[in-house]
Amino acid sequence: MTTESFATGLRCIECRANYPLAYRLECEKCRGLLELTYDLEALGRRGPEVFRGAGLWRYAPVLPIARPEHRVTLGEGQTPLLECPRLATVLGVKRLLVKFDGTNPTGTVKDRSSATAVAAALQFGYRVTSVVSSGNAGSSIAAYSARAGLRSLIFVYEQASAPKMLHMAATASDLVIYKGVYDDLIGHWDRLVEEKAFFDCGASRNAFKQEGKKTLAYEIWEQTDFRPPDVVVAPVAVGETFIATVRSFRELTQLGWIDKAPLMVAAQATRANAIARAFRDGTPLRPLKIGYTVAEGLAAGNPGKKGEWTLRLLREGGGLAGDAEDEEILGAQKALARTEGIWAGPTGVATLAVLGRLLATKQVDPAQTICVIVSETGLKTEGEVPTRQGTAFDYESLRDLVLSRLAPNSNAPHLLSSPPRGEGG
Ligand SMILES: [Zn+2]
Structure with a gap:
């Protein structure tokens, strides 16, 4: 079909x-x-029944790949939209939904755009793909290129985490570790794109690549029974996910399949906040010299033309932008894991940290239904392993340990202290 x-x-x-x-x-x-x-118009006449089948290619009618044989897949898309009542209580909001894209084949929302980028490379007869990456895009493009039988040339920032490096080394045809400033590398690489050395799988210009991320919003729309949330918080490096999401909701509005597009929030790391800063100050976008942020995937100091597009959509659409410090991002990562069992990487939870800030400053109404896009798995995160506390070596010592942990006045957090879930599950 x-x-x-x-x-x-x-x-x-x-x-x-x-x-x-x-x-x-x-x-x-x-x-x-x-x-x-x-x-x-033709799409509108067909109605939402036009979407058939499973996964990302269910939305082929609103993607630019004509021939089914080019539609490469690793089983991406159809990620869960999770009701998060415990975290909603912590944040003081009425209803919180997490669109968790860490369940994609390589653990990131980028699998959506990698699928359409590599499909477009096949469609236009290219044999080589390439991307400059902080880790996630590199392993994603490499995996989809391998799946399609294409050669991949992956350039990576030397500070990428070890799990991301391992994944890229395993899937890429060629992996090049770049020692230098990330934004400079992108400039050099863009010149090779002009020379048509390879198919552009970067986030800065390729419309075919960006289009795959539209499926995120189409899924949210279907998963909410065609009544999308009031607010959607999207991560922003240069703005690919944000722009694609705005475009989807705009298409759905034009098709008459929703009444109103959600209010869009652009979330950045404070250490790479060029767009949020320009939005707040009402100034044009100015590139920033940036250092390291734990939200590696958001480390873009110069978001370029796509950043300007993001800023324009924010201003025209009455959206909001915010940023969060690394400490807040790591706090959000822990809170999401502990309250809802969702283990996401720092890049993925920056949205949640920014939501926390916007709620604290009363820029977002807590009585609304809020959806936060969490874009990556935590399984590729590198960090210090917490020290293990408590020892048990026989039945008596094990029993003492368990009973002391479960005692009502124990300070140690344990499962029995959590309130039961309100909705029968
Ligand atoms: Zn023009």
């Missing part, structure tokens, strides 16, 4: 010039970024 694509072409987001559906990274006339266009 295959579904056709309703993609019609590319359009410049600046001067609105239209182009046919071909591999093109920017507008010929003004160098503006391009976005994909669809025959929404």
Whole structure:
């Protein structure tokens, strides 16, 4: 059962010039970024039943890959949208949903864009893919390229975590560790894209790659019985996930399949907060010299044209932007794990930390339904292993340990102290 694509072409987001559906990274006339266009009238006549099958390619009608044989998959998408009542209580909000994208095949939301990027590479006859990465994008693009039988050239930042390095080394055709400033590397790499040395699997310009992330919002829409949340908090490095999510909700509004798009919140790390800062100050986007942040995937000091697009969507759409310090991000990581059992990496929980801040400053109404996108698994995180406390060597000592831990006045946190869940599960 295959579904056709309703993609019609590319359009410049600046001067609105239209182009046919071909591999093109920017507008010929003004160098503006391009976005994909669809025959929404034809799609609207078909109704939401047009989406069939499972996983990311269920949404093939709103993706730009025409032929089913190009639609590479590792089983991405269809990630859980989890009700989080305990964490909602901690945060003081009425209803909190976590869209957990750490369950994707390589543990990140990037699998959605890797699927459409590598599919587009096949569609346009490329044999080599490449990306510059802090870790997640590298292993994701490498895995999808391997799956499609393409060669991958992965450039990685030397501070990537050991689990991410291992994953990239295992899946990439070539892995190059770059010692230098991340933003400088991207500049050099962009020149190789111009020379058509490989297919651009970076986040800065490729509209075909970005499009895969639209499926995140289409899933949220279906998982909420077509009544999306009031607020969606999305992570922002250069803005790919944010822009794709805004585009999806815009399409759904134009199709008449939702009444109103959610309020969008852009979440950044304070140590890489160029977009949140410009939004707050009402100034144009200015690149920042940045150092290390635990939210490795958000470490973009110069978000470029895509950052400007993100800022424009925030301003036009009445959205919000915020940032959180590394300590707050690590606190959010622990809180999510302890209250709901969701183990996500720092890049993934920056959204939650930013929500905490926006609630504290009363910029977000706690009476609304809030959905937080948590974009990566915690299983690739590197960190200090906590020291193990308590020893037991025989039945008596084990029994003493257990009873002392379970005693009502014990300070040690344990399962029996948690209140029962309110909704029968
Ligand atoms: Zn243009």
